[in-house]
Amino acid sequence: DAGITQSPRYKITETGRQVTLMCHQTWSHSYMFWYRQDLGHGLRLIYYSAAADITDKGEVPDGYVVSRSKTENFPLTLESATRSQTSVYFCASVGLREGGGNEQFFGPGTRLTVL
Amino acid sequence: AQKITQTQPGMFVQEKEAVTLDCTYDTSDPSYGLFWYKQPSSGEMIFLIYQGSYDQQNATEGRYSLNFQKARKSANLVISASQLGDSAMYFCAMREGIGQFYFGTGTSLTVIP
Numbered sequence: 755d756a757g758i759t760q761s762p763r764y765k766i767t768e769t770g771r772q773v774t775l776m777c778h779q780t781w782s783h784s785y786m787f788w789y790r791q792d793l794g795h796g797l798r799l800i801y802y803s804a805a806a807d808i809t810d811k812g813e814v815p816d817g818y819v820v821s822r823s824k825t826e827n828f829p830l831t832l833e834s835a836t837r838s839q840t841s842v843y844f845c846a847s848v849g850l851r852e853g854g855g856n857e858q859f860f861g862p863g864t865r866l867t868v869l
Numbered sequence: 870a871q872k873i874t875q876t877q878p879g880m881f882v883q884e885k886e887a888v889t890l891d892c893t894y895d896t897s898d899p900s901y902g903l904f905w906y907k908q909p910s911s912g913e914m915i916f917l918i919y920q921g922s923y924d925q926q927n928a929t930e931g932r933y934s935l936n937f938q939k940a941r942k943s944a945n946l947v948i949s950a951s952q953l954g955d956s957a958m959y960f961c962a963m964r965e966g967i968g969q970f971y972f973g974t975g976t977s978l979t980v981i982p
Contacts, residue, residue, distance in 0.1 A: 782933075783966075784969060787970060789972075790898075795973050795974065796873075796972040796974040797914075797972040799969065799970050799971070802968045802970070805919075812970075813969075813971070822908055842912070846914075851919065855919040855920075855921050855924075856902055856904075856919060856921075856964065858916060858962075858970070859916070860913065862913055863912055863913070863914075
């Protein structure tokens with residue numbers, strides 16, 4: 755499938771477990787992002803990556819780990835899940851628009867529940 | 870300080886009327902980009918419009934236009950001729966520098982028939 759895909763779409767886990775959310779894009783965009791969306795906060799940036807093997811923290815990185823060994827993949831790992839990490843997670847990439855400027859493309863989201 | 874502020878939690882508009890959704894931003898970086906997204910109840914994020922900080926003209930995309938007032942640091946979204954399908958959450962966002970993105974808390978728009 756073309757575009758950005760995320761898996762799983764839904765995940766229920768328990769406190770303390772490790773969880774990895776997958777993100778794959780087919781455009782070879784350099785920049786990729788992970789956000790979480792919570793009521794009252796909009797979307798908040800967790801981590802972003804400028805290229806393979808280059809990652810940097812966003813606004814809310816604590817409790818998360820990312821890696822990017824290949825341009826097309828950008829997995830997000832919760833090393834020891836906590837209830838406060840219950841959220842909807844969006845992966846995104848940025849590419850150039852035909853008319854100029856940037857466009858950020860979003861995946862469909864992963865709804866994660868930590869019990 | 871909030872990087873992106875959307876002061877209208879909820880807005881209503883009559884079908885076929887125009888509506889303006891407010892967005893102010895805060896940055897000292899001379900190079901930045903401003904985005905608007907639509908999120909319907911199904912949950913996906915849909916890109917609407919983009920404005921670069923150096924763009925001289927206001928961006929337009931079909932029924933969407935961005936009223937960019939750089940000195941006031943505002944980037945309001947104008948939707949003309951509202952349709953029932955425009956009912957959704959709308960998010961303003963800013964890209965600062967090369968990677969940092971900031972989103973507002975969103976405005977819920979309801980289009981009334």
